[in-house]
Structures are given as structure tokens and as C-alpha cells.
Amino acid sequence: xxxxxxxxxxxxxxxxxxxxxxxxxxxxxxxxxxxxxxxxxxxxxxxxxxxxxxxxxxxxxxxxxxxxxxxxxxxxxxxxxxxxxxxxxxxxxxxxxxxxxxxxxxxxxxxxxxxxxxxxxxxxxxxxxxxxxxxxxxxxx
Amino acid sequence: xxxxxxxxxxxxxxxxxxxxxxxxxxxxxxxxxxxxxxxxxxxxxxxxxxxxxxxxxxxxxxxxxxxxxxxxxxxxxxxxxxxxxxxxxxxxxxxxxxxxxxxxxxxxxxxxxxxxxxxxxxxxxxxxxxxxxxxxxxxxx
Numbered sequence: 577x578x579x580x581x582x583x584x585x586x587x588x589x590x591x592x593x594x595x596x597x598x599x600x601x602x603x604x605x606x607x608x609x610x611x612x613x614x615x616x617x618x619x620x621x622x623x624x625x626x627x628x629x630x631x632x633x634x635x636x637x638x639x640x641x642x643x644x645x646x647x648x649x650x651x652x653x654x655x656x657x658x659x660x661x662x663x664x665x666x667x668x669x670x671x672x673x674x675x676x677x678x679x680x681x682x683x684x685x686x687x688x689x690x691x692x693x694x695x696x697x698x699x700x701x702x703x704x705x706x707x708x709x710x711x712x713x714x715x716x717x
Numbered sequence: 718x719x720x721x722x723x724x725x726x727x728x729x730x731x732x733x734x735x736x737x738x739x740x741x742x743x744x745x746x747x748x749x750x751x752x753x754x755x756x757x758x759x760x761x762x763x764x765x766x767x768x769x770x771x772x773x774x775x776x777x778x779x780x781x782x783x784x785x786x787x788x789x790x791x792x793x794x795x796x797x798x799x800x801x802x803x804x805x806x807x808x809x810x811x812x813x814x815x816x817x818x819x820x821x822x823x824x825x826x827x828x829x830x831x832x833x834x835x836x837x838x839x840x841x842x843x844x845x846x847x848x849x850x851x852x853x854x855x856x857x858x
Binding site (some may be wrong): 598707 | 719
């Protein structure tokens with residue numbers, strides 16, 4: 577119940593700052609580690625591996641502009657970012673693997689309240705596949 | 718971001734103890750208030766009002782066995798329970814009213830990973846209607 581390793585599922589939007597803020601706040605309160613994950617599902621699974629861009633900062637699993645935005649997120653976090661897992665494919669699938677490997681016990685994700693996101697929201701996907709607690713934060717539409 | 722009033726959406730199942738445990742833990746950490754809500758949607762909206770059974774403990778908005786279980790949840794919580802809001806109808810609708818009235822800023826609800834609950838899960842309903850953070854806790858199927 578005392579979360580030890582918080583994982584933030586970031587999207588390519590400034591909205592993700594709100595999610596990172598939540599993680600930093602809780603990590604300070606709980607003395608927990610913080611990691612980030614971004615899975616690009618727009619073109620399916622282009623490659624199966626996930627890349628930890630904290631360990632391999634020079635790897636470029638997604639295109640340059642995307643990588644720059646992801647590195648900006650890591651810099652924005654006012655705490656150390658332990659892992660930043662980046663890949664392609666299905667967020668729910670990739671998350672299962674990441675939880676198994678790193679033992680995350682709290683996932684933070686965003687939720688948009690517009691109609692479209694009610695259909696395809698990643699928060700729903702996360703909740704249906706996650707075996708750990710998920711904190712869903714409402715984001716601006 | 719520093720939650721001040723946590724609302725736990727309890728179901729009529731021992732699983733709800735897990736949700737109450739989360740709320741008590743976070744309330745101690747954050748010095749936040751804890752309240753509970755139970756909305757019986759099985760027969761639609763039998764009456765529109767919500768009853769606060771902390772303020773009116775002798776009122777019996779649901780049948781006797783249900784009320785006994787709800788009072789047991791309040792006793793189980795190892796912290797003061799500020800409000801215990803009970804009613805009938807749609808959880809999402811009732812929640813909106815409760816948030817407007819009491820200013821809850823974190824909702825804790827459970828999620829079952831079986832197929833049926835993927836279709837009708839109250840966690841999904843809560844997330845789609847809630848304007849505040851929702852902590853979704855996986856429960857045993």
C-alpha cells in the first residue's frame with residue numbers, strides 16, 4: 577500500500593506535466609522512485625523491444641521531435657527519473673512487461689473527458705490490464 | 718494536488734476493505750478527511766435524494782442487511798468517517814452531485830478484472846464522469 581515505485585504514462589502533450597507533478601508530489605511523500613513510460617501506438621508495434629532512454633540516452637526509438645519532447649519531460653520532473661521506457665505497440669501489453677520487470681506499484685495516467693477518449697482512452701486500457709493501482713487524472717479536453 | 722477530502726466508493730463486498738485501507742493510509746499521510754459513498758444501481762433510481770448516514774444514522778435508505786454492511790464499513794475504517802452518502806440510481810450522476818456539495822478531490826474505487834466488469838465497471842463510469850482524480854484499485858475477481 578505504501579507505493580515504492582511510481583510509473584507515469586506520458587502522452588505527447590503538455591498535459592503530461594500534470595501527471596508528472598502528481599508523481600513528484602507522491603514520491604516525496606512516500607520516498608518512492610519515479611519512472612516514465614511512453615508507448616507510441618499510432619503505427620502498431622514497429623519493434624517489440626522497449627528502450628530505457630535513461631540507461632541509453634543516445635538511442636532514438638522514436639523520431640527526433642518525439643525524443644526531444646520525451647527528454648523534456650524527464651528534465652521537467654523535479655526528482656530523479658529512474659527509468660524512462662519507450663517503445664511502440666499496445667500500451668497495455670507493454671505495461672504488463674514493464675511491471676513484471678521493474679515492479680511498479682502505482683501507475684499514473686491521464687484521462688480526457690471528450691467523447692472520443694471515452695471510446696479509446698488509454699486510462700481504460702491501463703485499468704483493464706493493470707494488476708496494480710492506477711491513479712487517473714482528468715486532463716483538459 | 719495535496720488531496721484534502723478522499724471519497725471511497727464502496728461496493729457490498731469485503732473487497733471494499735482494501736479500498737478503505739488505501740483511503741486511511743493516504744488520509745494519514747496527507748491529513749485528509751475520509752468519506753464513503755454507496756449507490757445502489759440495481760433497481761434504478763428509487764428515490765432521488767442521497768442520505769448521509771453519519772448525520773442521520775437511524776435513516777434506512779436501503780434494506781436492513783445492506784445498511785448493516787455499510788455501517789460495518791464505517792466501523793472498519795481506522796479513522797473518522799466524515800460523510801457516508803447512500804442512495805440509489807446512477808453512481809456517476811450521484812457522484813457529480815456529491816463532489817459539488819462536499820468538494821471531494823480524490824475518489825477511490827475498485828476494479829474487477831473479469832470480463833463482465835470490463836463492460837459495466839463502475840470504475841469506468843466514475844472516470845468518465847469525474848472531474849477529480851480517481852485511484853483505481855484492482856480487486857480479486
